[in-house]
Amino acid sequence: MKKLILGNWKMQKLFSDINPYFKVFKAKTYNFSLKLGLAVPTLYAKSCLEAIETTPFMIGAQNVSEYDNGAYTGEISAKMLASIPVSFCLVGHSERRQLFHETSAVVLKKAKKLQEVGILPIFCIGETLNEKNNFKTVLKQQLEGVFELNPKNLVIAYEPVWAIGTGKTASLEDILEVHSYIKSFFKEGSYDFSQVQVLYGGSVSASNAASILKLANVDGLLIGGASLEALEFEKLICTLS
Numbered sequence: 001m002k003k004l005i006l007g008n009w010k011m012q013k014l015f016s017d018i019n020p021y022f023k024v025f026k027a028k029t030y031n032f033s034l035k036l037g038l039a040v041p042t043l044y045a046k047s048c049l050e051a052i053e054t055t056p057f058m059i060g061a062q063n064v065s066e067y068d069n070g071a072y073t074g075e076i077s078a079k080m081l082a083s084i085p086v087s088f089c090l091v092g093h094s095e096r097r098q099l100f101h102e103t104s105a106v107v108l109k110k111a112k113k114l115q116e117v118g119i120l121p122i123f124c125i126g127e128t129l130n131e132k133n134n135f136k137t138v139l140k141q142q143l144e145g146v147f148e149l150n151p152k153n154l155v156i157a158y159e160p161v162w163a164i165g166t167g168k169t170a171s172l173e174d175i176l177e178v179h180s181y182i183k184s185f186f187k188e189g190s191y192d193f194s195q196v197q198v199l200y201g202g203s204v205s206a207s208n209a210a211s212i213l214k215l216a217n218v219d220g221l222l223i224g225g226a227s228l229e230a231l232e233f234e235k236l237i238c239t240l241s
């Protein structure tokens with residue numbers, strides 16, 4: 001299975017940044033053993049799809065409503081995302097869990113809505129620094145109900161909260177240990193979730209991406225800060241070839 005390299009613009013960049021950004025990636029050849037994607041502000045998704053032309057990116061969203069449709073001012077439903085169409089969508093990013101108080105039950109609901117319309121949920125999990133010694137329990141709680149999802153259209157992103165946007169990447173040993181745990185969690189019981197890909201995220205940069213991606217059980221990367229500038233993201237992707 002191709003490894004997945006996803007950028008996450010978060011609530012950054014302006015509409016006028018879209019074309020110059022994708023221009024950098026046009027007419028370049030990449031290692032096509034990788035699948036590339038960018039989670040952009042939903043407002044920009046259609047224009048990003050138009051701007052990608054020959055660039056190899058999938059376009060994704062960063063959030064989705066847990067509701068189908070109706071009087072939910074400011075919300076965007078999975079069906080709306082599918083009508084753009086976006087290919088994937090983040091759910092349960094730690095910024096949403098912490099700042100917008102999204103519970104694991106809500107995250108699961110959102111992932112289900114995405115699967116119903118054929119969008120790939122990138123299901124984010126991760127422990128805080130205080131929870132580091134207890135990561136198994138925390139991740140298990142965040143994954144509660146995950147076996148109700150369709151494993152054929154599901155990706156997990158492990159992002160230790162203390163590593164996001166801090167420049168403090170988890171050590172290779174830590175990443176290896178947690179990813180092995182997540183993989184073994186998915187082999188438990190009678191469910192066949194063994195093919196679910198598990199990405200690592202948290203201060204990934206051009207200097208550490210290749211060594212993280214080489215680790216066993218790391219099936220891809222979720223990259224925030226280092227995906228914001230096209231040239232920097234391009235450089236990072238080239239280190240993976």
Ligand code: PGA
Nearest residue numbers: 164165202203223224225
């Ligand atoms: P970061 O963000 O690469 O800036 O640490 C990762 C993320 O939040 O997805």
